[in-house]
Amino acid sequence: MTTLRLALMAGLAAGLLGDRGADWSIFAVAMLVLLLDGVDGWLARREGVASEFGARFDMEVDAALAAILSLVLLVDGRGGVDLLVLGGARYAFVAASFVLPWLSHPLAPSLRRKTICVLQIGALAVLSAPILPDWSARPLAVVAAAFVFWSFARDIRRLAATR
Incomplete structure (x- = not known):
């Protein structure tokens, strides 16, 4: 499932090579990848195939999705x-x-980190919807970025305290 998400993201990355910016196809694929992320974890736990490698692979695919969506939005201004x-x-x-x-x-597994990741990617997906007005897009991006910054700051502080 994670590999399928990665393949779908390749399509998003290919959009960076063309003249296209954020459009409905970017939004649809981003939302599908986000939905499959939830299904992926649920299936792995249900089937008893959850592993440290799978969790790490999932995390890196999430990070790549966030990077690709951010680049699409930056290119689109x-x-x-x-x-x-x-x-x-x-x-x-x-x-x-x-x-x-x-x-x-x-770091120990964290529901906070998982929740912030969903918020981060969800916000990026919503920001890619062409119908979203500029007056609401910027505050959404700033709030989501603040949550991401806060989450990383907490983890850095925890790691610094235990080094």
């Missing part, structure tokens, strides 16, 4: 720093772990 936070937070965190190795220590 629909945001700024807020989109960089939404699409690049995971990659900034990983890059920082090369300088501060204690950031790569494992």
Whole structure:
């Protein structure tokens, strides 16, 4: 299921190569990938095939989806720093772990992290809907980015305290 989500995301990434910005097809695929994310986890737990690798693969696919959607929106001129936070937070965190190795220590599973991820990708998907007016798009992006920033800050603080 995660591999199917990854394949669908390749279509989103291909949209970056053309002149297309955010449109209904981007919105539909983003929402489908988000829906399949929920089905993916449920199926893995139900069938007893949940694994550390599967969870990590799922997390990286989620991060890539956020990055791709953010890039689509940036190319379309629909945001700024807020989109960089939404699409690049995971990659900034990983890059920082090369300088501060204690950031790569494992974190306990967290419902907060899962919820913020759904909020992050859901907000990016909604932002890709061409019908969304600019007056509501920017506050949505800023609020979602603030939640992502807060979540990463909590994890960084926890990792710093236990290093």
